[in-house]
Amino acid sequence: MSLKELISELDIVLTPDALDYLKGLSENAEELLRTAASNSESFVITKEMLADATEKIRVKNKALEFEVSPSEQFNPIAKNVKSQLKILDKYDVSNKSLSVGNINDFLLLFRNRMERIRKILKGEGHISKFGIVKVSDIKQFAVNRAARVIVMIREKKITKNGHILLIVEDETGTLNALSIKSTASFEDANELIEDEVVALDGHTSNSLFIVDSITWPDIKIEKRKKKVVPVDVNIAFLSDLHIGSKYFREEDFIRFLKFLNGEGGEKQKAGKIKYIIIAGDLVDGIGIYPTQEEQLTTKNIYTQYEIFSEYIKKIPDYIEVVISPGNHDAVRLAEPQPHLGEEFTAALSDKKNVHFVSNPAWLEIHGLKILVYHGTSIDTWVSRLPSLRRGYENPEKIGIEMLKRRHLSPFYGDKPLAPEHFDYMLIDEVPDILHFGHVHKNAYGNYRGVLIINSGTFQGITDYQVKQGHVPTPAQVPIYNIASGKIETLNFSEENL
Secondary structure, three states: OOOOHHHHHHOOOOOOHHHHHHHHHOOOHHHHHEEEEEEEEEEEEEEEHHHHHHHHHHHHHHHHOOOOOOOOOOOOOHHHHHOOOEOOHHHHOOOOOOOHHHHHHHHHHHHHHHHHHHHOOOOOOEEEEEEOOOOOHHOOOOOOOOEEEEEEEEEEEEEEOOOOOEEEEOOOOEEEEEOOOOOHHHHHOOOOOOOOOEEEEEEEEEEEEEEEEEEEEOOOOOOOOOOOOOOEEEEEEEOOOOOOOOOEEEHHHHHHHHOOOOOOHHHHHHEEEEEEEOOOOOOOOOOOOOOHHHEEEEHHHHHHHHHHHHOOOOOOOOOEEEEEEEOOOOOOOOOOOOOHHHHHHHHOOOOOOOEEEEOOOOEEEEEEEEEOOOOHHHHHHHHOOOHOOOOOOOOHHHHHHHHHHOOOOOOOOOOOOOOOOOOOOOOOOOEEEEOOOOOOEEEEEOOEEEEEEEEEOOOOOOOOHHHHHOOOOOOEEEEEEEEOOOOEEEEEEEHOO
């Protein structure tokens, strides 16, 4: 069929640059044009549409190169283990958003945060020798009377004498609290952040409340035993694939998919993988940062997700795959983020082992509680806390602060916040595992019995990341065995071969 006949059959019009693009091809012009036409709602086909179609065809052909064939040498243990995965709906904002973004919504959000963290601070492990009083009561107290107040930090200032003045509040009013630089509370006061909820122990002094100590809604100080499960299977943790970026480590990711299907020398480890959890930035997206378009191989967001879906289809059906979005994905930028919409996940709709969840999300796997968060707030943690200036190099330290303050992102004003009436970013329960990403750096830690995992990336370093001070560790996948409680990092990069 001639090009003219094909254009007539498809009832489309080509722009001049699209026509030149097609004429420059030695083969596959018909497949390319049919693919571009099927992906477009317009009858006009541009050069950019043809370029996206070229990438889509290339990736599909690449996927066909490693079709999985049953092998007698690969007998995965996980295939015979019954799945025990629960997605905790209470903490999933998808299809439950009540916010319209007005002042009342913000008021309800902060009241909900206050009530739930107050409950934690009143619980076991946070006992004070002083009685807990309301802010409005403090103003009636005589000088030098001791008390505890549970408050939200509204503002923090350094006085001319070098003390820290805190303007704090609860539902009954505001209070000026002072941490004097020569006292034990001063170092902790320097680490306070606006909009978090803490308990202040202190005493009255005329119009001020002098802070003697600060208590965060931390995990109880007693050592929690690491929870293990007598089921010998593994969980693989991923994030930040960034499909569509020219820096996407395609060959490394394909190597990982082949590993899951029993190729290579790690069959025993691969055969134990029963669960994969992906913490956002599945694709690179469009218009996320300046000059991004110059660094994309695929400039159509739908094509990026179609490519992502082709890869996910290569994961064996007995492996449960949980997928949460990130700031590069096609959901609202404001956190909490709902799960990806059907227009982006349709290609995986028949995959019963693939589950799309919100960001953040809570899971239970064989009784293990896992908190999954992309980690966009990390940028603010690093800029706000002096102790986290090297946080991009050591993201596990940021995870510790999240757990200590029982909140993934207490900040207001730095990153978009959806003022839901329930604070989905708050950490009510103590997870067994906190899994996040965003900074592309593999890191692990243990804080009072909670395993902290930052799962790295499958994207090489970009110019933008260099400016941000990121230190990526691409193609390194954390594998956690739930029976032994041990974590191991497998490196799928070409440099590691």
